[in-house]
Amino acid sequence: MNGLEGQTALVTGASRGIGRAIAGELAAEGAAVVIGYHRSREAAEELAAEIEAAGGRALCCQADVGDEEAVRKLVSFTLRKLGKLDILVCNAGVVRDQLAAAMSVADWDEVIRTDLRGPFLCIREALRPMIAQRRGCVINISSIAADLAGRGHCNYAAAKGGLNAMTRSLAVELAPKGIRVNAVAPGVIVTDMSQRIRNLAEDRILEQIPLGRFGEPREVARAVRFLASPDAAYITGEVLHVTGGLGL
Amino acid sequence: MSTLSQERIVTPEEVEEKVVAAVEHALDLDPGQVKPESSLTEDLGAESLDFLDIAFNLEREFNVQLPRLDILQRATDHFGEDTLVKDGVVTERGLDLLRKGMPEIDPARFRPGLKATEVAAMFNVATFVRIILRLLEAKRELPRECPKCGKTMIESEVTPELVCESCDESVPMPTGDEILLRDIISLDTALDR
Numbered sequence: 205m206n207g208l209e210g211q212t213a214l215v216t217g218a219s220r221g222i223g224r225a226i227a228g229e230l231a232a233e234g235a236a237v238v239i240g241y242h243r244s245r246e247a248a249e250e251l252a253a254e255i256e257a258a259g260g261r262a263l264c265c266q267a268d269v270g271d272e273e274a275v276r277k278l279v280s281f282t283l284r285k286l287g288k289l290d291i292l293v294c295n296a297g298v299v300r301d302q303l304a305a306a307m308s309v310a311d312w313d314e315v316i317r318t319d320l321r322g323p324f325l326c327i328r329e330a331l332r333p334m335i336a337q338r339r340g341c342v343i344n345i346s347s348i349a350a351d352l353a354g355r356g357h358c359n360y361a362a363a364k365g366g367l368n369a370m371t372r373s374l375a376v377e378l379a380p381k382g383i384r385v386n387a388v389a390p391g392v393i394v395t396d397m398s399q400r401i402r403n404l405a406e407d408r409i410l411e412q413i414p415l416g417r418f419g420e421p422r423e424v425a426r427a428v429r430f431l432a433s434p435d436a437a438y439i440t441g442e443v444l445h446v447t448g449g450l451g452l
Numbered sequence: 453m454s455t456l457s458q459e460r461i462v463t464p465e466e467v468e469e470k471v472v473a474a475v476e477h478a479l480d481l482d483p484g485q486v487k488p489e490s491s492l493t494e495d496l497g498a499e500s501l502d503f504l505d506i507a508f509n510l511e512r513e514f515n516v517q518l519p520r521l522d523i524l525q526r527a528t529d530h531f532g533e534d535t536l537v538k539d540g541v542v543t544e545r546g547l548d549l550l551r552k553g554m555p556e557i558d559p560a561r562f563r564p565g566l567k568a569t570e571v572a573a574m575f576n577v578a579t580f581v582r583i584i585l586r587l588l589e590a591k592r593e594l595p596r597e598c599p600k601c602g603k604t605m606i607e608s609e610v611t612p613e614l615v616c617e618s619c620d621e622s623v624p625m626p627t628g629d630e631i632l633l634r635d636i637i638s639l640d641t642a643l644d645r
Contacts, residue, residue, distance in 0.1 A: 280622050283610045333610075335501070336508035380501060 207433045209234035212286040214279070216240040216269050216326060217296030219248035221395035222345060225421035226293055227251060229429045231260035235291060238282045239264045242296065269296045269322030279329040288337060291432045292330045294323035295345040297363075299397060301356045312359045319363035320370075327374065331383070340383040341432050344371050345424075346443060348391045352451040364389075368443050375441030384440040386431045391447030393419040414449030462514070462588055464581060470513050471506075471580045478505035486577060493573040503575075510580065516587040517612045518580075519628030522572045523553050526629050527636045537568040545640075552639050556582055583628060590631045599623065 300311035334340030536546035556578035
C-alpha cells in the first residue's frame with residue numbers, strides 16, 4: 205500500500221510517542237514528511253534517518269507550536285523544502301496534571317498554549333497553501349479526556365474539548381475549499397506521556413477498557429493514516445476514538 | 453499558476469490578468485466571466501472564504517502579503533472609534549477617505565448613510581490590482597540584507613517571504629495592512645490640508 209504517494213505531511217510533536225508513530229506510518233504510505241519537534245532534536249533526526257533508510261523522505265524542523273513566529277517558520281520550511289502541504293497532523297501536546305484547587309496558572313496556561321493555541325496557529329498557517337491549492341487534510345490529535353471526566357487534568361480536558369469543537373467548526377468552515385478537518389482521540393496509549401497514570405492506576409484503568417489492554421502508538425497512527433487517505437474522502441468533522449472502548 | 457519574475461517591474465495589465473485568473477479559479481468561473489469592474493460579492497457572489505482563496509493565490513503569485521482588513525477596519529485603531537464609522541454608518545470623513553482611497557470605485561457610491569459592512573462588497577478586480585501594484589512598489593524598497601548572517605536574501609517562490617540562501621533564515625513580507633495603513637494616514641493628512 206502506498207496510498208499517500210506524492211503527498212506531503214507535517215506532523216508536530218513527531219519525535220516521540222504517538223507523533224513518532226504517525227510520522228513513520230505516513231512516510232511508509234509514501235508521504236514526504238516534516239518531523240516537527242520542540243526539544244528532542246536527536247530523536248527527531250534518528251526518526252528521519254530511519255524513514256530515509258526505509259526508502260521514505262523525511263526532514264526535521266524545530267518549533268514551539270505555541271509561538272506564532274516559530275509556526276510561521278515551520279510551515280514555511282515545509283513549503284520551501286517539499287513544495288506544498290497536503291496533510292497537517294497537530295499532535296504536539298503537553299500534560300501538567302494537578303487538582304484544580306492546587307493548579308498553578310502557569311500549568312493551566314502551558315497546556316492551553318501548546319494543546320489548543322498550538323493547533324490553531326499551525327492550522328491557520330497551513331491554510332494559506334491549502335486554500336490556494338483547494339485541497340488539504342488536517343488531523344488533530346485529541347484525547348478521550350475531552351469526553352471522559354476524570355480528576356486532575358481539567359486543563360488538558362479543556363484543551364482537548366476545545367480542540368474537538370475547533371475540529372467540527374473548521375470542518376464546516378473549510379469544506380467549500382476541499383479541506384477536511386478531523387480528529388483522532390486516543391485512549392490510554394503506551395507512551396512516556398501516559399507513563400505516570402499507568403503506573404498510578406494500571407489495574408483500575410484496564411478494568412474500564414473493554415478490550416482489556418492499553419493501546420499502541422501505531423494503532424493511533426493507523427487511524428490517522430486512514431483519515432489522511434483517499435478512503436476517508438467523505439469524512440470531515442469527525443472525532444475518531446481509538447480507545448479500546450474506554451468511555452463507552 | 454507560474455510565478456512572475458520579481459526581478460522586473462510587473463505591468464498593471466499583467467497584474468490584472470493574474471487577478472482575473474485567481475478570481476475565476478476561486479469561484480469556478482469560465483474565462484471571460486470576470487471583468488475588471490466586476491464586484492466580487494455583488495456581481496460574482498464571492499463569500500469571505502473566497503476572498504482568502506483569491507488572496508492566497510495572489511500572494512503566492514506576487515510574493516506579497518495582501519491586507520486582511522478593509523480600509524475602514526484598518527484605520528479605526530489609528531483614528532479612534534467613531535471617527536470614520538459611527539453606529540455602523542460611515543461618517544463624512546470616512547466617506548472622503550473612501551473616495552480617495554478606493555479610486556477604482558464610482559465615488560457616487562460612497563453616499564451618506566453607507567454602512568461600514570457594505571464597503572467590502574464593493575471590492576472589484578481593480579481593487580485587487582491597485583493593492584497589488586502598491587505592495588509590489590513597497591516591496592522594491594525593502595532591505596535585502598539577512599538579519600541573521602548579513603548575506604543577501606532572495607524572494608521565496610512558495611511563501612510571501614524573503615529567504616536567506618546562506619543560513620535559511622526567512623523574514624515575512626510586510627503585511628498589506630501595515631503598508632496601506634501608512635498610506636491612509638498620509639491620505640488623511642492630505643485631506644485635512
